[in-house]
Amino acid sequence: MKLTAIGLFALAIISCTNNVGEPPLCNLPDQVLYFTDVYPIIDRTCAIPTCHVNGSEHGNFKNADEVKKVADNGRLEFMIVTKQMPAGITKGPSFLTDCEINKITKWIKNGASIN
Numbered sequence: 266m267k268l269t270a271i272g273l274f275a276l277a278i279i280s281c282t283n284n285v286g287e288p289p290l291c292n293l294p295d296q297v298l299y300f301t302d303v304y305p306i307i308d309r310t311c312a313i314p315t316c317h318v319n320g321s322e323h324g325n326f327k328n329a330d331e332v333k334k335v336a337d338n339g340r341l342e343f344m345i346v347t348k349q350m351p352a353g354i355t356k357g358p359s360f361l362t363d364c365e366i367n368k369i370t371k372w373i374k375n376g377a378s379i380n
Contacts, residue, residue: 291364297372299329299379306365307332311350329379336377342370 297303307326311317317326324331335341344350345366361369 291362291367293364293367293371297368297375299332299372299377302368303332303372304329306361306369310361310365333377333379336373342373345369 294302307317312326317324324335326332332341345361348360350361
């Protein structure tokens, strides 16, 4: 019995350590779509209460046209690439993954169309 418990414990440690340091897979599509790829990231990390919602001086990111405006003027890309947003003081996630940054920047570089 004791040997079985030690064996299970060792197996648990080995299975956990095999994945340490491996980045999650990033599925970067050929064409990044706003509502399929970008909006879910924006909605989860930016358009949250006390941040980029209706009435915010920095834009309402629930509105696709306002996201496009900051994408077109370069502000969105600058803020996410320099990791100034999302802000760590919010109740949402305090960072974007490299995959999320790559999806948003690819969308911007391809014209930031709302599709």
